[in-house]
Amino acid sequence: xxxxxxxxxxxxxxxTNIGAYVDVPQVVEYVEGLPNVVHAERNLFTCSExxxxxxxxAIPEYNLNRVIxxxxxxxxxxxxxxxxxxxAGLNKYLFEFVNIRDQCSWVHMREPEKxxxxxxxxxxxxxxxxxxxxxxxEIEIEVAPSCLVIxxxxxxxxxxxxxxxxxxEVHLVEKEKELGGTLLDVHKLFTTNEEASKLVEPLAQKVKxxxxxxxYLSTVVKDVSGFxxxxxxxxxxxxxxxxxxxxxxxxxxxxxxxxxxxxxxxxKFPNVITQLExxxxxxxxxxxxxxxxMINCVGARIPERTYCSRFCCMTAIKNATLIKESNPAxxxxxxxxxxxxxxxxxxxxxxxSMEQGVRYIRYDLERPPEIIGNGKAEKVKVWHQLMDRxxxxxxxxxxxxxxxxxxxxxxxxxxxxxxxxxxxxxxLEAHLKLMPVEFATDGIYLCGSAKWPxxxxxxxxxxxxxxxKAAVPMTRGYVKPExxxxxxxxxxxxxxxxxEPLCPFKAIELQYRDSTRVSHIxxxxxxxxxxxxxxxxxxxxxxxxxxxxxxxxQIEALVEST
Amino acid sequence: xxxxxxxxxxxxxxxxxCTYAGADLAGxxxxxxPPNIRMIRVMCSGRVNPxxxxxxxxxxxxxxxxxxxxxxxxxxxEGNYKARKRIALLQKMLPQVGIEPQRVRLEWVSASEGGxxxxxxxxxxxxxxxxxxxxxxxxx
Numbered sequence: 001x002x003x004x005x006x007x008x009x010x011x012x013x014x015x016t017n018i019g020a021y022v023d024v025p026q027v028v029e030y031v032e033g034l035p036n037v038v039h040a041e042r043n044l045f046t047c048s049e050x051x052x053x054x055x056x057x058a059i060p061e062y063n064l065n066r067v068i069x070x071x072x073x074x075x076x077x078x079x080x081x082x083x084x085x086x087x088a089g090l091n092k093y094l095f096e097f098v099n100i101r102d103q104c105s106w107v108h109m110r111e112p113e114k115x116x117x118x119x120x121x122x123x124x125x126x127x128x129x130x131x132x133x134x135x136x137x138e139i140e141i142e143v144a145p146s147c148l149v150i151x152x153x154x155x156x157x158x159x160x161x162x163x164x165x166x167x168x169e170v171h172l173v174e175k176e177k178e179l180g181g182t183l184l185d186v187h188k189l190f191t192t193n194e195e196a197s198k199l200v201e202p203l204a205q206k207v208k209x210x211x212x213x214x215x216y217l218s219t220v221v222k223d224v225s226g227f228x229x230x231x232x233x234x235x236x237x238x239x240x241x242x243x244x245x246x247x248x249x250x251x252x253x254x255x256x257x258x259x260x261x262x263x264x265x266x267x268k269f270p271n272v273i274t275q276l277e278x279x280x281x282x283x284x285x286x287x288x289x290x291x292x293x294m295i296n297c298v299g300a301r302i303p304e305r306t307y308c309s310r311f312c313c314m315t316a317i318k319n320a321t322l323i324k325e326s327n328p329a330x331x332x333x334x335x336x337x338x339x340x341x342x343x344x345x346x347x348x349x350x351x352x353s354m355e356q357g358v359r360y361i362r363y364d365l366e367r368p369p370e371i372i373g374n375g376k377a378e379k380v381k382v383w384h385q386l387m388d389r390x391x392x393x394x395x396x397x398x399x400x401x402x403x404x405x406x407x408x409x410x411x412x413x414x415x416x417x418x419x420x421x422x423x424x425x426x427x428l429e430a431h432l433k434l435m436p437v438e439f440a441t442d443g444i445y446l447c448g449s450a451k452w453p454x455x456x457x458x459x460x461x462x463x464x465x466x467x468x469k470a471a472v473p474m475t476r477g478y479v480k481p482e483x484x485x486x487x488x489x490x491x492x493x494x495x496x497x498x499x500e501p502l503c504p505f506k507a508i509e510l511q512y513r514d515s516t517r518v519s520h521i522x523x524x525x526x527x528x529x530x531x532x533x534x535x536x537x538x539x540x541x542x543x544x545x546x547x548x549x550x551x552x553x554q555i556e557a558l559v560e561s562t
Numbered sequence: 563x564x565x566x567x568x569x570x571x572x573x574x575x576x577x578x579x580c581t582y583a584g585a586d587l588a589g590x591x592x593x594x595x596p597p598n599i600r601m602i603r604v605m606c607s608g609r610v611n612p613x614x615x616x617x618x619x620x621x622x623x624x625x626x627x628x629x630x631x632x633x634x635x636x637x638x639x640e641g642n643y644k645a646r647k648r649i650a651l652l653q654k655m656l657p658q659v660g661i662e663p664q665r666v667r668l669e670w671v672s673a674s675e676g677g678x679x680x681x682x683x684x685x686x687x688x689x690x691x692x693x694x695x696x697x698x699x700x701x702x
Binding site (some may be wrong): 073074075099101102103104106107108109110111114115117118121122125418420422423440484502504505527528529530531533534535543546548551552554555556558559 | 571573578582583585586588589590592593594595597600601602603604605606608609610611612613614617618621622623634637638639640641644645648680
């Protein structure tokens, strides 16, 4: 069935990183005696050009069909050694990594003898697995050059336009009856004080005029099936369904302002409103107030909602400035817990607001301000930390600065697209630093406040990032996912269905073969976690590259030493 | 029955994304821990079939450690939850075959918790040292 394994083992000194603590020559000598090992050598640095060419030379010379490198960690160096194998004509899945540095020499520096014994054990376990390794072929999945952008706010619009300009077909879905999102309610933008509508309207017009963008208003995404390259989305427009096929998906559904019911008289006094409600009034020219108090961090940075909503300090500063500009005789106070006016522009803007007469008073969460009134807010009391006493002044308008909170749609999309949520219900990217606009699910990208609250400029930057990421597989036209996936031996599968709900990526479905039911795994959807393989009672599921027999062999090899 | 000459043999399973990375970080940070553990890398703690653990224990391995991502952090969304359920069930079953459930330990170690990895491994090694050799080990 399988050709006799011929294993080559390369043990790395890593300079002194391994060599000073693990007796490398002793390990090599030991390895030479292990079954199926036909060649073993040591290198000062296996990852150096010299080391790599040693691997490439040894493969044909000793007719190797398995290669092991015992050195650092597969997390950094596996691609390099796999590539060396491929260059020498060996399938890269016939390579096995043994970690004798990060998890051996570096952590047992004071016990070199024991570290050497451990290194031997680890290599022996690696050899046991390598003997059973199988070559794997990566499938190629075609990627359609089209993208579904969910959310027609300025962030979604920016992503859509960016992709359309690159020549991709874009389907832009907005649940409201016009494009623009939250910005439709915003009066002016910090720090330029330009009207939001001056920005939104031309962008929306550009979308409408663009031949590559199809816009769906008053439409929601009802369902999504498929995988990167060939998703199919079901769109619901007032009860009429339409299906679209796309290669990639960008989620840009934004977030919504928290309505602080019951706090500081909100909902009870008509003159207690939120910042967004203030903006709507200002936009319509309906704002009127001589003594205005803004309270920041209402419902934010509290035990049940610990996050900072990031843009709201600036919103308060902006609206306070605008009130002072239109009516210099008015009085505006901002009661805050800390002011976040980061960067160059924001800090300048904040300083200018003080020059214009906006008053800032810091309050403590332990002693929050109090709104007093009868039928409407009339007075505010606040403990002044610097004066160390309570002060009181009359108000005719109270504006509460509240954070953005996740839309209920986040949870629905999370279930539909199998995307993770954080503790607050925001969508969670694959990696904060290294994959900030991507999900673990291939072909789906994220931008804007659905991830966490951000301001417009950050949102647009993220939109371009997401569009750039989505363009990568669409430009190439195909993706090659890792071949480390699971498969079902239909002869052994009893069709019990235990595996199906275990798969978080919907890769497993039960299918009928004549009258029997079997489990089927779609390779393109499988991410290779092996959770199904860990549960199959019939042993019908094989998790490639981490097969039961391979892991069992590693376990048995460990015991051989004792 | 603690025995001063007893050196426990411990098998570890580490998920590629969190615990394996955390173990690597312990290395880069040069945090020292007892050399009794031998790790097997799997992509997800959900891959660990309870039969692997039973196999190890039946072969006389003194303790089995499984490391996964913290709840909510699983690279595969929920593999760690599956691992948690399976290990809990296995631990209930072990006394029936005469094995202390403490010989199997599931821990969450993130990629940034090199120190925590070293701590939990050290703790586990001393715990197994206290327990003594696996009763299923030949000659014990």
